[in-house]
Amino acid sequence: MSATLIDGEVIAVRMRAEIAAQVQQFTEQHHYAPGLGVVLVGDDPASQMYVRMKRKNCKEVGIESYAHYLPADATQAQVEEAVLSLNQDTKVHGILVQLPLPKHLNEEAVLNLISLEKDADGIHPLNMGLLAMRGREPLFTPATPTGCLVLLKEMNVPIAGANAVVVGRSNIVGMPVALMLTRENATVTICHSKTRDLPSYLREADIVIAAIGLPEFIKGDWLKPGAVVIDVGTNKIDDATAEKGYRYVGDVELESAQAVVKAITKVPGGVGPLTRTMLLANTMKAAYRLTAKA
Amino acid sequence: MSATLIDGEVIAVRMRAEIAAQVQQFTEQHHYAPGLGVVLVGDDPASQMYVRMKRKNCKEVGIESYAHYLPADATQAQVEEAVLSLNQDTKVHGILVQLPLPKHLNEEAVLNLISLEKDADGIHPLNMGLLAMRGREPLFTPATPTGCLVLLKEMNVPIAGANAVVVGRSNIVGMPVALMLTRENATVTICHSKTRDLPSYLREADIVIAAIGLPEFIKGDWLKPGAVVIDVGTNKIDDATAEKGYRYVGDVELESAQAVVKAITKVPGGVGPLTRTMLLANTMKAAYRLTAKA
Numbered sequence: 126m127s128a129t130l131i132d133g134e135v136i137a138v139r140m141r142a143e144i145a146a147q148v149q150q151f152t153e154q155h156h157y158a159p160g161l162g163v164v165l166v167g168d169d170p171a172s173q174m175y176v177r178m179k180r181k182n183c184k185e186v187g188i189e190s191y192a193h194y195l196p197a198d199a200t201q202a203q204v205e206e207a208v209l210s211l212n213q214d215t216k217v218h219g220i221l222v223q224l225p226l227p228k229h230l231n232e233e234a235v236l237n238l239i240s241l242e243k244d245a246d247g248i249h250p251l252n253m254g255l256l257a258m259r260g261r262e263p264l265f266t267p268a269t270p271t272g273c274l275v276l277l278k279e280m281n282v283p284i285a286g287a288n289a290v291v292v293g294r295s296n297i298v299g300m301p302v303a304l305m306l307t308r309e310n311a312t313v314t315i316c317h318s319k320t321r322d323l324p325s326y327l328r329e330a331d332i333v334i335a336a337i338g339l340p341e342f343i344k345g346d347w348l349k350p351g352a353v354v355i356d357v358g359t360n361k362i363d364d365a366t367a368e369k370g371y372r373y374v375g376d377v378e379l380e381s382a383q384a385v386v387k388a389i390t391k392v393p394g395g396v397g398p399l400t401r402t403m404l405l406a407n408t409m410k411a412a413y414r415l416t417a418k419a
Numbered sequence: 420m421s422a423t424l425i426d427g428e429v430i431a432v433r434m435r436a437e438i439a440a441q442v443q444q445f446t447e448q449h450h451y452a453p454g455l456g457v458v459l460v461g462d463d464p465a466s467q468m469y470v471r472m473k474r475k476n477c478k479e480v481g482i483e484s485y486a487h488y489l490p491a492d493a494t495q496a497q498v499e500e501a502v503l504s505l506n507q508d509t510k511v512h513g514i515l516v517q518l519p520l521p522k523h524l525n526e527e528a529v530l531n532l533i534s535l536e537k538d539a540d541g542i543h544p545l546n547m548g549l550l551a552m553r554g555r556e557p558l559f560t561p562a563t564p565t566g567c568l569v570l571l572k573e574m575n576v577p578i579a580g581a582n583a584v585v586v587g588r589s590n591i592v593g594m595p596v597a598l599m600l601t602r603e604n605a606t607v608t609i610c611h612s613k614t615r616d617l618p619s620y621l622r623e624a625d626i627v628i629a630a631i632g633l634p635e636f637i638k639g640d641w642l643k644p645g646a647v648v649i650d651v652g653t654n655k656i657d658d659a660t661a662e663k664g665y666r667y668v669g670d671v672e673l674e675s676a677q678a679v680v681k682a683i684t685k686v687p688g689g690v691g692p693l694t695r696t697m698l699l700a701n702t703m704k705a706a707y708r709l710t711a712k713a
Contacts, residue, residue, distance in 0.1 A: 233555065250555060254548030257598070258590045261527065261544060286615045294601060296552045304551070307588060310613040312620065319604040321580045325623075326606065 129280075129388040131355075133272070136279050137398035141186050144405050148187040151412060158189040159412035161245065161404070162211030164222045166204055166230065167197035172223045179221065182401050188408055191217055197227055204235050212240040218415050219245025219408030224297070242415060245407040247271075248297060256304045264414075265407045270302035272399030273334055273355045274309070280388055282332060282353045285310035290326050292316045292343065292376070293336035298357050302334050323347070335376035345381025354382060354389040357396050423574075423682040425649075427566070430573050431692035435480050438699050442481040445706060452483040453706035455539065455698070456505035458516045460498055460524065461491035466517045473515065476695050482702055485511055491521055498529050506534040512709050513539025513702030518591070536709060539701040541565075542591060550598045558708075559701045564596035566693030567628055567649045568603070574682055576626060576647045579604035584620050586610045586637065586670070587630035592651050596628050617641070629670035639675025648676060648683040651690050 152158045161183055165176045176192070183190040191214070193207040204226070211217045220243045226232045241249055247265035255263040277284060289311040293299035299315065306313045316326050318337075324347035327333060333354045335343055340360035348354065358376030375392035382389050390396055446452045455477055459470045470486070477484040485508070487501040498520070505511045514537045520526045535543055541561035549557040571578060583605040587593035593609065600607045610620050612631075618641035621627060627648045629637055634654035642648065652670030669686035676683050684690055 250548030250552055251545045252548065253551050254544030254546065257547050257551050257594050258544055259588065259594075260590070286613050288615075294553065296554070300551050300553075300601075307594075307609055307611075310611070312608065312610055312614040314606065314608040315601055316606055317601075317604070319580050320606040321582075329619075 128383040128386045130383075131276055131280060131388050131390040131395055133276060133390060133395045133398040136275065137402040140275075140399075140402050141182065141405065144402070144409055145186040147409050151409070151416075152187060155416060157216055158187055159408055160189045160191055160214070160217040160219070161408045162214065162217040162220045162243070163190055163192045164195070164204065164207045164211070164220070164235075165192065166195045166199050166223075167227045169225075172225075176223050179401050179404060182405055183408075186405055188405060189216070199227075199230075201230055201234065204230055205238055208235060208238045212238070212243065215415075217243065218412035219243055219404070221246055221404060243411055245404055245411055246297075247301070247407060253296070253301060253304075256301060256308070259308075265410065266305065266403075267297055267301045268403035268407065269298045269336075269357060269396060269400045270305050271403045271406075272396050273302050273357065274305055275399055275403070276355055276390060276396065277332065277353065280353060282388075284332070287311045287331040288329050289313045289332040289334070290316055290330035291334045291336065292323065292327075293334075293338070293357075295336060298336040299334075302336070306332070306334075333377075337376050339376055340374045341376070341378040343377040343382070345378060345383070345385045348377075348382055348385045350385055352386045354386050355396060356390050356392050359393055359397065422677040422680045424677070425570055425574060425682055425684040425689055427570060427684060427689045427692040430569065431696040434569075434693075434696050435476065435699065438696070438703055439480040441703050445703070445710075446481060449710060451510055452481055453702055454483045454485055454508070454511040454513070455702045456508065456511040456514045456537070457484055457486045458489070458498065458501045458505070458514070458529075459486065460489045460493050460517075461521045463519075466519075470517050473695050473698060476699055477702075480699055482699060483510065493521075493524075495524055495528065498524055499532055502529060502532045506532070506537060509709075511537065512706035513537055513698070515540055515698060537705055539698055539705055540591075541595070541701060547590070547595065547598075550595060550602070553602075559704065560599060560697075561591055561595045562697035562701065563592045563630075563651060563690060563694045564599050565697045565700075566690050567596050567651065568599055569693055569697070570649055570684060570690065571626065571647065574647060576682075578626070581605045581625040582608075582623050583626040583628070584608045584610055584624035585628045585630065586617065586621075587628075587632070587651075589630060592630040593628070596630070600626070600628075627671075631670050633670055634668045635670070635672040637671040637676070639672060639677070639679045642671075642676055642679045644679050646680045648680050649690060650684050650686050653687055653691065 180190045247267035252263040255261040291303040294317045327347045336357035356375035364372045474484045541559035546557040549555040585597040588611045621641045630651035650669035650671045658666045
């Protein structure tokens with residue numbers, strides 16, 4: 126038995142087509158395009174690549190992107206000024222500050238400045254709190270966790286009542302995806318670096334979200350037969366046989382997992398395309414909300 | 420083997436003595452007492468009793484309480500006005516809106532009005548979000564979950580690495596206590612009404628927080644030998660042999676649980692006294708913060 130390999134790009138392409146249609150309608154109605162403001166600080170190649178891909182996706186669907194590229198030694202005041210100017214700019218509906226920021230900057234202070242209504246990454250603490258609370262609705266849900274949920278729903282995975290194990294408790298993936306799965310009535314366990322006997326939790330899990338950033342850490346024989354695995358990890362490892370001398374692997378050992386589970390996401394090409402697409406969807410959502418109020 | 424019965428009142432009395440000493444020092448320094456504003460709407464006997472007990476505890480430690488008692492048919496505007504006036508009042512440092520509010524009122528809108536810095540119940544969505552996030556600190560943690568953590572620490576229960584199961588996902592107990600246990604490095608599972616085979620989760624749990632409001636729902640043979648159980652439930656049941664014709668029981672069947680677990684809280688007299696004490700501690704915390712800024 127070999128598991129279905131979940132291709133996020135196929136789903137993302139279809140969703141981007143839907144977003145493109147919304148963008149076109151919005152642009153015709155308002156005579157300007159929905160806008161995403163992007164703040165990138167420094168020269169980290171991965172961050173630069175992510176920003177490039179996000180802006181490329183914007184362009185594809187017709188969202189205008191407004192970039193503030195700041196040098197690695199930018200001051201706190203300069204970065205905050207970039208965010209504040211995007212807050213003010215009525216053509217900008219969503220704001221993305223590419224993380225991580227260089228270590229000399231106070232990331233929390235920068236993120237706190239993003240206007241709640243432009244928090245297209247859904248990472249404001251108020252949005253996190255609303256996500257955690259029953260009967261409340263966040264203005265936006267964060268991109269990667271939302272992408273995970275989209276993949277599960279596309280695969281028709283029953284979530285309500287399922288045993289779901291989230292490995293990792295980061296602010297941008299692990300914790301919010303745990304909160305979203307709880308909202309969908311899964312029974313969620315949040316595992317992390319201090320968890321004892323991780324395999325004992327995974328062996329009971331119908332749904333696994335792996336988001337720890339450790340290459341091929343989770344082995345096939347830790348998983349439950351028939352489980353569905355969303356592998357959020359994108360870890361660069363050396364590979365002399367690869368053209369560039371490296372390749373990307375997930376947090377789950379794909380080969381051994383495929384022999385056990387029902388379905389598992391590709392890495393790369395699984396969650397990543399959905400993450401970028403959710404950012405576009407959130408920008409569109411922000412554009413509707415902001416222009417309805419104006 | 421019979422489990423230790425955890426008496427919250429003993430711990431609460433000691434903590435209130437510590438708070439009383441802080442209150443005295445604060446009052447001498449500022450020439451007025453720390454203040455708790457209380458909003459009670461309607462005639463629900465349980466709510467009236469809770470407010471009476473909370474105000475009695477305030478008096479014991481020297482905190483002034485300022486009560487707004489509104490009739491059951493109070494309008495949204497009247498309730499909001501009560502909160503706003505407490506926000507403005509410089510002698511009021513903490514604000515408690517006794518829940519639930521009568522059904523015709525918009526509870527969310529009322530709670531959103533409470534000044535963040537006076538949110539002594541720790542139930543503002545922003546505080547919830549900060550609680551969920553790594554590297555962030557809420558201004559206040561909610562009273563009952565904090566009381567649960569105090570009990571575990573008083574009992575020297577190892578939390579880091581423990582398997583903790585929270586039964587219930589309410590905004591005021593289940594979800595925040597799950598977030599607090601995760602912060603303390605427990606591996607937390609949030610179970611709820613849609614969980615399939617609850618006993619299978621409980622049988623692995625070193626720590627159980629029961630907060631579902633179903634009398635004696637959880638049976639002893641569902642629990643792991645040696646577990647520690649914090650029973651947040653306070654359910655009124657008929658009892659012809661009791662003087663008043665009723666008595667209070669927890670969410671856990673005490674007798675069968677005591678034969679299995681290491682320790683379990685009394686009901687009543689377990690978490691309840693701590694909950695009320697944490698409200699006093701939060702009011703004191705608010706008083707320090709607000710006067711330091713003034």
